[in-house]
Amino acid sequence: MKAAIIGRGNVASHLQKALEGKATTCLINPHTLDGIHEDTEVIIISVPDNAIIQVASMLKRKYRIGHKILAHTSGSTSISALEGFAEHTGVFYPLQTFSRNVPLEYDEIPFFIEASDSGTGSTLKDIACLISKHVYYADSDKRRKLHVASVFGCNFVNHLWALTEKLLTENGLDFGMLHPLIKETCRKALSNSPAEVQTGPAIRHDTCTISAHLEMLNNNPELQHIYGMLSESIKKMQRNY
Amino acid sequence: MKAAIIGRGNVASHLQKALEGKATTCLINPHTLDGIHEDTEVIIISVPDNAIIQVASMLKRKYRIGHKILAHTSGSTSISALEGFAEHTGVFYPLQTFSRNVPLEYDEIPFFIEASDSGTGSTLKDIACLISKHVYYADSDKRRKLHVASVFGCNFVNHLWALTEKLLTENGLDFGMLHPLIKETCRKALSNSPAEVQTGPAIRHDTCTISAHLEMLNNNPELQHIYGMLSESIKKMQRNY
Numbered sequence: 001m002k003a004a005i006i007g008r009g010n011v012a013s014h015l016q017k018a019l020e021g022k023a024t025t026c027l028i029n030p031h032t033l034d035g036i037h038e039d040t041e042v043i044i045i046s047v048p049d050n051a052i053i054q055v056a057s058m059l060k061r062k063y064r065i066g067h068k069i070l071a072h073t074s075g076s077t078s079i080s081a082l083e084g085f086a087e088h089t090g091v092f093y094p095l096q097t098f099s100r101n102v103p104l105e106y107d108e109i110p111f112f113i114e115a116s117d118s119g120t121g122s123t124l125k126d127i128a129c130l131i132s133k134h135v136y137y138a139d140s141d142k143r144r145k146l147h148v149a150s151v152f153g154c155n156f157v158n159h160l161w162a163l164t165e166k167l168l169t170e171n172g173l174d175f176g177m178l179h180p181l182i183k184e185t186c187r188k189a190l191s192n193s194p195a196e197v198q199t200g201p202a203i204r205h206d207t208c209t210i211s212a213h214l215e216m217l218n219n220n221p222e223l224q225h226i227y228g229m230l231s232e233s234i235k236k237m238q239r240n241y
Numbered sequence: 242m243k244a245a246i247i248g249r250g251n252v253a254s255h256l257q258k259a260l261e262g263k264a265t266t267c268l269i270n271p272h273t274l275d276g277i278h279e280d281t282e283v284i285i286i287s288v289p290d291n292a293i294i295q296v297a298s299m300l301k302r303k304y305r306i307g308h309k310i311l312a313h314t315s316g317s318t319s320i321s322a323l324e325g326f327a328e329h330t331g332v333f334y335p336l337q338t339f340s341r342n343v344p345l346e347y348d349e350i351p352f353f354i355e356a357s358d359s360g361t362g363s364t365l366k367d368i369a370c371l372i373s374k375h376v377y378y379a380d381s382d383k384r385r386k387l388h389v390a391s392v393f394g395c396n397f398v399n400h401l402w403a404l405t406e407k408l409l410t411e412n413g414l415d416f417g418m419l420h421p422l423i424k425e426t427c428r429k430a431l432s433n434s435p436a437e438v439q440t441g442p443a444i445r446h447d448t449c450t451i452s453a454h455l456e457m458l459n460n461n462p463e464l465q466h467i468y469g470m471l472s473e474s475i476k477k478m479q480r481n482y
Contacts, residue, residue: 050449076450095422097440099429108421136418145412146419148454152464153405153419154426155441156471157398162436162478164394171386177377178387178394179431180349181336185395186427188340190420195403199338200396208291209317213389222474223393229470230397233463237403 001127004028004036006055007046010098011073015046015131018106022130030055033062042123044092045082046073056085069120075147078140079114090115090124093143094132097154106131112138112146163223195237202234242368245269245277247296248287251339252314256287256372259347263371271296274303283364285333286323287314297326310361316388319381320355331356331365334384335373338395347372353379353387404464436478443475 001023005012007030016027028035030047033055043065045055052072059065070086075093082089091114096104111128113135115121121137128135138146161182165175188197201209210231217224242264246253248271257268269276271288274296284306286296293313300306311327316334323330332355337345352369354376356362362378369376379387402423406416429438442450451472458465 049447076453095418097422097425097429099438102429104425105421110418110421134418134421138414142412142414144453144457145408146414147450148457148468149405149408149414150419150422151441151454151468152401152408154422155439155443155475156467157401157423158426158430158435158439158441159443159471159475159478160393160398160401161430162434162439163474164390165435166478167386167390167393171383173379173383173387173390175434177336177351177375178391180346180351180375181338181391181395182398182427182431184338184345185399186423188338188343189399189402190423193403193416194399194406197340198396198399198403200392200399202396202400206290209388212317212385213392216385216389222477226397226470226474227389227392229467230400233404233467234396234400236463237400237407 001042001123001130002037002040003042003044003127004040005044005046006030006033006059007073009046009048010100011094012046013100014098014104014106015044015073015094018131019127023127033058036063040068042069042071042127043086044071044073049074049077052077052081056082060085069123071124075143075150079116080140088116088120090120091140091143092124092128093138095146095150107133110134110136112136112143114139114143163226167220167223198234198238200234202231203238205235242283242364242371243278243281244283244285244368245281246285246287247271247274247300248314250287250289251341252335253287254341255339255345255347256285256314256335259372260368264368274299277304281309283310283312283368284327285312285314290315290318293318293322297323301326310364312356312365316384316391320357321381329357329361331361332381332384333365333369334379336387336391348374351375351377353377353384355380355384404467408464439475439479441475443472444479446476 003025005016006028019025047055065086069088070082071090071092073092079091093112094109096109109132111132113124168175244266246257247269260266288296306327310329311323312331312333314333320332334353335350337350350373352373354365409416
């Protein structure tokens with residue numbers, strides 16, 4: 001399998017690393033696009049969402065890619081973005097938060113594949129299986145849903161931790177004091193259904209503690225608003241459970 | 242050291258278990274209060290917040306506790322709640338989410354101690370040190386701050402995961418698909434400052450993705466509202482960082 005990965009970001013460099021020794025890959029600079037061999041079978045575009053079409057159209061002008069497989073790695077871009085640039089198109093979406101220089105267990109990363117035809121689908125699936133134990137097919141609609149879910153489950157969760165750290169620091173306390181509790185919260189949520197292990201004042205309908213907390217946050221209307229809204233949301237989920 | 246732990250809940254039973262073989266403890270039923278020995282030095286009340294004063298006053302009627310140390314385990318109850326029931330009072334607060342039948346690494350649980358006098362403080366600290374490596378003094382004000390911070394960092398985080406699971410399930414997707422991403426988000430947040438490793442559309446000011454997500458959530462005004470508010474909060478923190 002010969003694959004070219006186009007990109008300079010974290011996803012591109014991690015993909016290249018994850019395929020090292022398993023497939024013949026090269027990392028291609030998205031500005032020059034130099035270095036794609038004639039016999040490359042799969043081209044994976046791994047650039048910011050708003051640059052995908054531009055890179056695809058530059059590729060088409062520079063190379064004869066019509067019979068190669070052309071895929072992108074974006075969670076929120078439809079497969080149709082690649083239409084017209086190649087006959088066989090697909091999506092090769094790794095659901096992970098990539099940071100440069102942070103090693104990852106690649107075989108744990110779920111990959112979501114979509115393809116214009118079943119042959120392309122199995123080729124992309126084969127490549128994903130070289131990396132990971134968790135490879136799924138998901139159409140653009142499901143991939144979009146996964147992406148928005150990951151914003152709640154990861155981006156927003158991390159932000160709550162950022163707010164927590166700020167609140168502690170402002171009061172002369174250290175975020176490290178909360179690490180054991182956060183680890184255990186995470187462990188419990190992943191070994192159960194999170195709704196089943198919800199704890200805290202809202203699920204207990206402990207209005208006394210809730211009022212005291214809201215009053216403590218009087219000087220921080222933003223945190224107060226978030227506190228009120230998420231507490232209501234917890235009670236609402238409990239009612240509908 | 243002879244200690245009596247009053248309570249029937251998760252905190253009481255875990256405390257008793259954590260002290261097994263390290264101190265002479267007994268678990269006392271909060272309804273009858275039977276079985277507290279004359280030579281018990283420390284009484285730890287571990288009951289729901291709104292029952293603490295009632296248990297303390299029952300204790301005072303039933304036993305001569307004036308010279309014993311009387312402590313509670315509540316995060317959001319002031320030490321002053323125990324005033325008048327005993328000469329030496331304190332707080333013995335383990336910051337953890339306890340579930341029955343879920344084993345915990347007790348030595349990782351942070352304990353926060355407050356006491357009416359330094360002798361009581363060191364006795365309570367000694368007991369906490371039998372259990373944990375992380376023992377701190379914290380007055381009622383700091384403890385309240387820790388408690389509200391833990392609501393954000395743990396209870397609300399778990400609820401975001403509950404909302405995530407619901408969103409995935411409703412769309413025929415499995416919460417397990419997101420487990421690797423959640424684990425990595427947690428690992429990154431705990432080995433850095435969470436604000437420094439924030440990812441996602443809001444921090445990138447990717448208004449195109451944000452609008453698409455908000456539109457996808459049109460049939461769910463609650464999630465839409467949470468999405469909008471937390472995205473704004475991420476942008477705000479970035480501006481002030």
